[in-house]
Amino acid sequence: MYEMTPDEFDVLKKSEQGYEVRGVKIVCNNLHSNAVTFIAATECLQGCKPSADYLDRIVKGARESCLPTEYVDCLTLTETRVL
Numbered sequence: 001m002y003e004m005t006p007d008e009f010d011v012l013k014k015s016e017q018g019y020e021v022r023g024v025k026i027v028c029n030n031l032h033s034n035a036v037t038f039i040a041a042t043e044c045l046q047g048c049k050p051s052a053d054y055l056d057r058i059v060k061g062a063r064e065s066c067l068p069t070e071y072v073d074c075l076t077l078t079e080t081r082v083l
Contacts, residue, residue, distance in 0.1 A: 009036075018048055022037055024037050049081035055078055
């Protein structure tokens with residue numbers, strides 16, 4: 001969970017097009033928090049492709065997080081949409 005300013009949230013929301021923002025309640029170690037999560041919009045569950053820029057961010061994050069090479073290789077094969 002990350003805390004961000006309204007401006008940072010707006011930037012994130014713009015970069016996550018095709019997702020719905022939903023409020024959720026988080027309970028961890030008896031601490032209660034309100035948060036939001038991004039859920040794939042119903043119309044994008046099948047057939048939606050990421051933009052090349054978005055896929056690049058995902059791959060970069062996977063590498064920086066030291067995810068398994070096989071997984072990162074699979075990500076790089078993802079077909080992107082043509083703008």
